Amino acid sequence: MSKIILITGASTGIGESCARHAVEAGHKVALAARSEDKLEALVKDLGEENALALPTDVTDPDAQERMVARAVEHYGRLDVVLANAGVGASARGTEAGSVESFQKMIEVNCLAVTYTAKFTLPHLRASKGHMVLTGSKASQGAMFGSVYSATKWFIRGYADNLGEELGEAGGRVTCLHPGMVDTPFFDEAKPDALRPDDIARAFLFAIDQPDHVLIPHLPVYPKPKKD
Structure with missing residues (x-):
């Protein structure tokens, strides 16, 4: 059955894939996503009958409320939401990081x-739908002073809490936990990392379950290399 899927952070990387x-x-x-030109190019590739561009600053709750309203007006419902928008750290640890970086990570991640959950939950409740959050392997253990890791610990716990809330209506919540993925998230290529397609296959696996x-929770890690 064809599903209506809303994806944040959709212009590049995991979201695009x-x-x-x-x-x-x-x-x-x-x-x-914020990048209107990238979204429009992606819609052109996917076909206007299959995709809708919603330029949105996810840190603005009013913008997110409009985003959800436009998606529902266009398609009539929401079956799946992938809350994928996120940013990384500017330095290792807390002492070397900047306050501005901490603020941005907490605001976006x-x-x-x-906000995405608040404005989509009524529609997912109606459809008995599925919310998927992009977590991280960084939430699976302690990392040297990492504020980024802490934001993903939040996502890990929040996914469980949302599961209780949406589960009351017969819906589902899944938290994906990717290991390192070679995306524009990083400033340099990561040849030994996962590819965005690997996470996309995991996403489809989760939402296509009966x-x-x-x-x-669905961890997806790179296979360890052996010497």
């Missing part, structure tokens, strides 16, 4: 996800 794989699988997508199956 999830959009491409979703459309290839027969789903339709609403694509949110934490607060913005709560209604009675719940995958609350």
Whole structure:
């Protein structure tokens, strides 16, 4: 069955790849990100019958409310939401980091996800839909003073809390936990890392499960290299 999927952070990397794989699988997508030109180019590739561009600053709750309203007006419903927008650290640890970097990570990686959830939950409740959050391997253990890791610990716990809330209506919540992925998130190529397509396949695996199956957390890591 074709699903209506809203994706934040959709213009590049994991979000873009999830959009491409979703459309290839027969789903339709609403694509949110700040970069309007990249979104429009992606919609052109995917076809206007399959994709909708929603230029949005996810840190602005009013903009997110408009984003959701436009997606629902266009498609009539929401079945899946992928809260994927996120930013990384500017330096290793806390002492070497900047206050501005901390603020941005908490605003984008934490607060913005709560906005996405707030405005999409009524529609997912109605459709008994599926919310997917992009977490990280960084939330699976302690990392040297990492504020970024702490924001992903928030996502890990928030996913469980949302699972209780949406589960009351028969919906599902899944948190993906990618290891390092070779995306524009990094300033240099990561040849030994996962590819965005790897995470997109995991995303589709999670949302294509039968209604009675719940995958609350799905880690996807690069295979360890052996000497």
